[in-house]
Amino acid sequence: MSWLPASIRRALGLNAVDRSRTLQGSPQHDGERFRNVKPRPVEGFGKTLKIAWNVLLNKPRGTVPVGALPVDALTREHLDAAPDRSLYRLGHSTLLFKLRGQYWLTDPVFGERASPFRSMGPKRFHAPPISLEALPPLRAVILSHDHYDHLDRDTVIALAEKTAVFITTLGVGDRLIEWGIAPDKVQQYDWWSGVEIDGVRLTATPSQHFSGRSLFDGNRTLWASWVIDDGDLRVFFSGDTGYFDGFKTIGEKLGPFDVTLIETGAYDAQWPYVHMQPDETVQAHIDLRGRWLVPIHNGTFDLAMHRWQEPFERVTGVALARGVSVSTPRMGERLNLAAPHRGERWWRDVAEPAVEPSLRTSQPKA
Template sequence: MTPLVGSIRHALGLTAAQRGRELFDQSAQHDGQRFRNVKPRPVEGIGKTLGIAWNLLFNKPDGTAPASALPVDALSPEQLRAAPDRSLYRLGHSTMLLKLRGQFWLTDPVFAERASPFRRFGPKRFHAPPIALADLPPLRGVILSHDHYDHLDRETVLALAATTGVFLTPLGVGDRLIEWGIDASKIRQLDWWQQVEIDGLAFTATPAQHFSGRSLFDGNSTLWASWVIVDDALRVFFSGDTGYFDGFKTIGERLGPFDVTLLETGAYDAQWPYVHMQPDETVQAHVDLRGHWLVPVHNGTFDLARHRWQEPYERIVGLSAARGIALATPRMGERLDLSAPHRGEKWWREIEERVQETVTPRRWFSCRHGRQASS
């Protein structure tokens, strides 16, 4: 195969149906051709789809990206080795590093500069990861929620392959990894409600309301999932990407209550309510799950919607306070103790204050000299 042909095949993608996995036929989520949600998503016309894409690419309002650098706590390998068990570090977007029973687990790893199939085009990171990919400790496992580019980066996964013990994926996502060259013996593919135990930890793939695909031709050929992680009495929920649906209540009844919920709070829009949650829905999902501490994720790293970049934080703070929900908002790289979380600072406000401090003197100088203020 020539490099050109290989690049084209990688860009177009092969559907999971073409790979003919027998597991799909056994899944209630698979209709023989594609995976589906419990409640079917309304079919949207090509006109609406193109309109959404146009607005995202060419009609963005101001403020969807921060005007200055985000505060990030740098991490070192030595810090991570010395960290106590049940530590969690946000590395960006939906990438979380957890230390459980002396070993490290990583969710939805994306260390790429862009959440995109292209190196020079697509949503660019607001910040560098708190630790370089090469400096990560060996991982006991990687936990994947689905195959979208802001949750699964090919180069990141390939770089981690040699030092990762196991990859936990929804059905079909593991096939992608195998196609990329990951050792099939390291991959565990799970359907919704299936569980695997590894070194005393229990991992359950649970339902989500979303979709999948990495090209125009492979939509819903792989499954999407949320995850439940259980370490003795500690229970953690990781949402991946999802719209709000009745499944949260079912998960809470069957596997809750949860000490910590890592719930999607960002990249939402009224035009796509079935695949991403508004902040008020995030709060309701946390309640449905019977969660204690809520940690909003899927924000602060990539510009993936038309809301102001800090809006998810501001809205979730107000909504959580109104309902008496314990909210933790750690900075990127800041340690969160899963056994006893802390609230964290409203660090996103530092950026606005910093910008205002820079702009205000310039405005004062202009007015003093009788010229119109510039902003």
């Protein structure tokens, strides 16, 4: 498809990337593509077409908020005044950490849409709590995989000058280099490998998912979760994943965890192997030997068939029933990683007219 304009090729992820250097020797690579520990069932074209039809043209009501979401606006002054071990949800799976006086950012997506196109695709429910320009210098950007709701090209390019290093999974770093990020700013890791930066240890750990930015490059790059170890504080960041036995292994090898940041959102019975239902999110937290659960991958984009507020209601309900401490901070609200708070049920004020009684749960206040 070399006849396509360069801008369209970039949007569809069609530009060729030489990944031979980064893929050599990876147990996760079969010579052509990356794979999960437990292979996903092969989906037929008919099922794939049906899923695409439902997602694009057969959405139920309530997948988009009926009002504005509460967002705590942030400034550079707010961040600089905050103590170490502060965490801020900026949206979806974009998380800003303050550790050892420096800033660390996961899966940055500041664009209006999680899409290869600027005028089409899932649109944000809320603005980021802080603009790209106002962000402080970043010690590292940590990337779990290359899907559009986790890796935004324009955001990465905008962050290049203020980011010391991009920590990525295998192959994803090659994309960044292709986009113009200096090679000496990019480090790529396989599962169970990582790096220590200024006393913070980052380790790529397994997840059950897939990758790709077009119809033609599926699983050409690796996906992962990440463990962030700051001495006596351990944090788990799930990226995207279905439920699998790997959570127990991660918990045994690198746990227990003070805080787990685990996806619960964009799930559906039609794709059970790549995203978790809320009860699986809670079970993953238990497998990891976590203390506090913070559900992520929700509240920013319309990526599935469920009501937009359903992940919050369901995961807090399951957590309460199983005795798991769960925190649900607003976008931009500071969370103390050393002593998390439960947070308010802020989504109920937004979604009250659309919430079914069966979705409502009670949660004791801290």
